[in-house]
Amino acid sequence: xxxxxxxxxxxxxxxxxxxxxxxxxxxxxxxxxxxxxxxxxxxxxxxxxxxxxxxxxxxxxxxxxxxxxxxxxxxxxxxxxxxxxxxxxxxxxxxxxxxxxxxxxxxxxxxxxxxxxxxxxxxxxxxxxxxxxxxxxxxxxxxxxxxxxxxxxxxxxxxxxxxxxxxxxxxxxxxxxxxxxxxxxxxxxxxxxxxxxxxxxxxxxxxxxxxxxxxxxxxxxxxxxxxxxxxxxxxxxxxxxxxxxxxxxxxxxxxxxxxx
Numbered sequence: 206x207x208x209x210x211x212x213x214x215x216x217x218x219x220x221x222x223x224x225x226x227x228x229x230x231x232x233x234x235x236x237x238x239x240x241x242x243x244x245x246x247x248x249x250x251x252x253x254x255x256x257x258x259x260x261x262x263x264x265x266x267x268x269x270x271x272x273x274x275x276x277x278x279x280x281x282x283x284x285x286x287x288x289x290x291x292x293x294x295x296x297x298x299x300x301x302x303x304x305x306x307x308x309x310x311x312x313x314x315x316x317x318x319x320x321x322x323x324x325x326x327x328x329x330x331x332x333x334x335x336x337x338x339x340x341x342x343x344x345x346x347x348x349x350x351x352x353x354x355x356x357x358x359x360x361x362x363x364x365x366x367x368x369x370x371x372x373x374x375x376x377x378x379x380x381x382x383x384x385x386x387x388x389x390x391x392x393x394x395x396x397x398x399x400x401x402x403x404x405x406x407x408x409x410x411x412x413x414x415x416x417x418x419x420x421x422x423x424x425x426x427x428x429x430x431x432x433x434x435x436x437x438x439x440x441x442x443x444x445x446x447x448x449x450x451x452x453x454x455x456x457x458x459x460x461x462x463x464x465x
Contacts, residue, residue, distance in 0.1 A: 206234065209286060212244050216253060217424060219263035226260035286314075290419040290443040293464040295319040297441050298382055298417055304328050308380050309407050310338050312363030315384035315417045317341055323348070332376065334403065336362045365399045373410040381411035387425040388418045390453035392434055394427035401429035414438045420445035434459050 211234055218233075219225055230241045245261045248254050254261040295318035302308060304327040310316045312335030320341035323329060327347040333339050334353040343350045355364035383404055387394040393416055395401045408414045408431065416438065423446050436458030442451070443464050455461045 291318040295322040297464040313384035378411040387427040393431040
């Protein structure tokens, strides 16, 4: 297991238990106490936990937001987390896109994976606020790529703030494909208000919405709700997704697809 993945799982565990011990973590991850102590030291230096005798206590940020993965890793590092799951989800989502479609893809690492999966499609019109998404989609000479204007956020590799309903009101989009920070039976969530507002506008501009979320997003927490689930929406996740959460989302009329 890579260090980044192990530290991510430590933080996810702390969101549930608040307190962890070196001994329990070493057993859970089949590694040495020395390795775990180094992990806790690094996470403590980033302000994500407080060291205690023999373990650690979760910081308020981790408990309140559950978004430590986003805060502690760069875009490139996040790109490598759950990369296999994201690729499988993207390949599944690409099957719902036909040649000649006009689609919207938001920013993010899962969205980037979808852009890569579309290389075999023709005559696509792709609207996005994601810079890496635009670059990946633009590698195909058979796609027309439109980047939404706005303020550049290098951490998100995206333009933000100006993709409101007025900006998108003149655009007809068959389907929006959204990577998100968290999903639950209560709806779709992003970690900040700007992302929440933009993705609400994306949903409003599209005839249909597909949400792409690997299993970690079903256990994550984020503060700003994009919206409740709507009948006819689609969620694509991976086989490790929590079956209770999946069932609760399906019960609301959402099509839930499990990637291969």
